[in-house]
Amino acid sequence: xxxxxxxxxxxxxxxxxxxxxxPQFIMLLSNNTQFEEHVKTLEKLYPGIPSIGCIGMSxxxxxxxxxxxxxxxxxxVSATANVLExxxxxxxKYIHRLEADVSRINASKQDTVCIDFCTGNDACALTTLxxxxxxxxxxxxxxxxxxxxxxxxxxxxxxxVAYALIRNQSGRVKAYKENIYHPLGNYRFIASNTDRAxxxxxxxxxxxxxxxxxxxxxxxxxxxxxxxxxxxxxKLNGDDTCIISIKEVSGNSLACFRQVNDSDxxxxxxxGDYQATVRNTIQQICRDFPKRSAVFSxxxxxxxxxxxxRRYMQDYxxxxxxxxxxxxxxxxxxxxNNQFVNQxxxxxxxx
Numbered sequence: 560x561x562x563x564x565x566x567x568x569x570x571x572x573x574x575x576x577x578x579x580x581x582p583q584f585i586m587l588l589s590n591n592t593q594f595e596e597h598v599k600t601l602e603k604l605y606p607g608i609p610s611i612g613c614i615g616m617s618x619x620x621x622x623x624x625x626x627x628x629x630x631x632x633x634x635x636v637s638a639t640a641n642v643l644e645x646x647x648x649x650x651x652k653y654i655h656r657l658e659a660d661v662s663r664i665n666a667s668k669q670d671t672v673c674i675d676f677c678t679g680n681d682a683c684a685l686t687t688l689x690x691x692x693x694x695x696x697x698x699x700x701x702x703x704x705x706x707x708x709x710x711x712x713x714x715x716x717x718x719x720v721a722y723a724l725i726r727n728q729s730g731r732v733k734a735y736k737e738n739i740y741h742p743l744g745n746y747r748f749i750a751s752n753t754d755r756a757x758x759x760x761x762x763x764x765x766x767x768x769x770x771x772x773x774x775x776x777x778x779x780x781x782x783x784x785x786x787x788x789x790x791x792x793x794k795l796n797g798d799d800t801c802i803i804s805i806k807e808v809s810g811n812s813l814a815c816f817r818q819v820n821d822s823d824x825x826x827x828x829x830x831g832d833y834q835a836t837v838r839n840t841i842q843q844i845c846r847d848f849p850k851r852s853a854v855f856s857x858x859x860x861x862x863x864x865x866x867x868x869r870r871y872m873q874d875y876x877x878x879x880x881x882x883x884x885x886x887x888x889x890x891x892x893x894x895x896n897n898q899f900v901n902q903x904x905x906x907x908x909x910x
Contacts, residue, residue, distance in 0.1 A: 560635040560729050560909055562853030564619040564886040568626040572597050575629045576604060582631035584638035584725055586674070586855075587612030588888055589627045591706045595715050597627055602713025609640035611711050611721040613676035613704025616889035620876050622863070630855060630886045632909075637664045637726040642711040643687060644719045646680045650687040657691045657722065664726045668696030672732045672907045674855065675701030675722040676709045681892050681899040682818055684720040689897040697724075698734035699897070700907045702857035702890025729852060730910025735844065736895040737904040739836045739862075740802060740828035743790060746775065748825045758806070758815045760792075763825070767811035775827065780808045788865045791902050793828045794819070802828065804861055804901035816892060816901050834871070837878055840904075844882060848908050854879070856887035856906035863889045882908075 563582065567574040570593050585608055589597045594614050601610060617628025632638065639660045643650040664671070673692055677684050681703055692699055701722070709721040725732075748771070752761025760768040769783070778786045787805040792815070794801045803825070804816045819825070844851070856879070866872040879885045887906070895905045 560727055560852045561633050562855070562884040562886060563631040563633065564628065564884070566617060566623045566626060566628040568623055570626045572600050572627055575627050579629065579631055582608055582633050583636045584608065584632045584640070584723060585610040586630040587627070587710065588615050588617035588630070590614065590625050593627065594706065594708060598710040598713060598715050609638045609712060609723060611640050611674070611676055611709065611723050613709045613721070613888070614706040615704050616863070617887065618876060618889065619886045620880050622872065622889070632725060632853070635728040637728065638723055639664050640711050640721065640723040642709070642716050642719045642721045643684065644716060646678065646684045646720050647718050650684055650720065654687060654691060657688065660724050661691060661695060661697070664724055666695060666697055666724050666726060669731050670728070671697050671724060671726045672734060673697055673699040673722055673724055674907065675699060675720050675894060676704050677701065677720040677894070678704065678707045678709055678718055681894065685894055685897050685899055688720070688722065693897070698732070698907070699894060700734045700855070700857060700905045701894035702888055703892035705891060727852070727909050732907055732909050733847060734895060734905065734907050735840065736900070737836060737840045738800065738802065739831055739833040740791065740793065740902070741831045742793070743827045743829040746827040750819050750823045750825055751821050753819050753821050755818055755820060758818050759809055759812050760815060760819050761812045768813045769808055769811045772813065783808055788861055789830045791828050793826045795824050795826070796898065800826070801898055801900045802902045817899060837875060841878060841882060844908055848910055850910060851883045852909045854882050854885040854906055854908050856885065856904055857890045857893050858887060858904045859893055859902045860889055860891055861902045862904060
């Protein structure tokens, strides 16, 4: 298979797809102003080709912040795209679509991946998708788009998760998740007084959440919003840790980008040697896949900001390009199988 990436930093879709011919699957990553127009135009240019899209920044060896990026697969893939609607209410109502799509392309564990773009309520959307994918052993990679809109097959949807199943006819596929954080000290917290609907942590170990965070890290209310780049929370999930970013201060509480429930066990994390972690990820992928056709990744917006502030983003993309064809999305939340995480990188590798 082959991966195509085209872009226009001025938002000219015709420029982005200038060299795209005979795609078998397309992903559109556009800006808020032109998204709907781009969705319609893309469908006219490539009618009937399975596609999904969202509002967000894209990249290959550089980042497109406010234009348009197009990622496409060709030369040996089978793909289907669709949408589960009403993700804030009842996405399971539309699960028959995914069940039919899995059968349509004869999806299997070894050679098929699900890529999704979501408008929100990600945890519920992923749980719903995974009710079908888990039984087949199909992995998932995806992220949250901006603006509350996604697209599938030339149509724009709100309150939905757009997904695609891509089967690699040339070999295997595998999903990865990269975590550049590790536990800070031995801090363990029991969350309480949470507001699940608004992703708010009211108390940690019975104390106001804001004060607990400030007392440990000695930061002001304003500094909390950037301190999360260095010190997010982590939620234990078996042997894994799901990262939880802080969104804003809400009185004496902390609003996050991921849902926290009463009695959840949280830890405080700190930024590690991210450059070494990236090198390790690349080395692991090379060991697993000596020959690679493509890598599609989703990087968190906070990682993008952190790497940019430290003047590492361009070097990061250069290092990832050593894997071959690498392209991706800067998302507002990352998806890895049935996990909704923050401040992470997830990717799928095609043999």
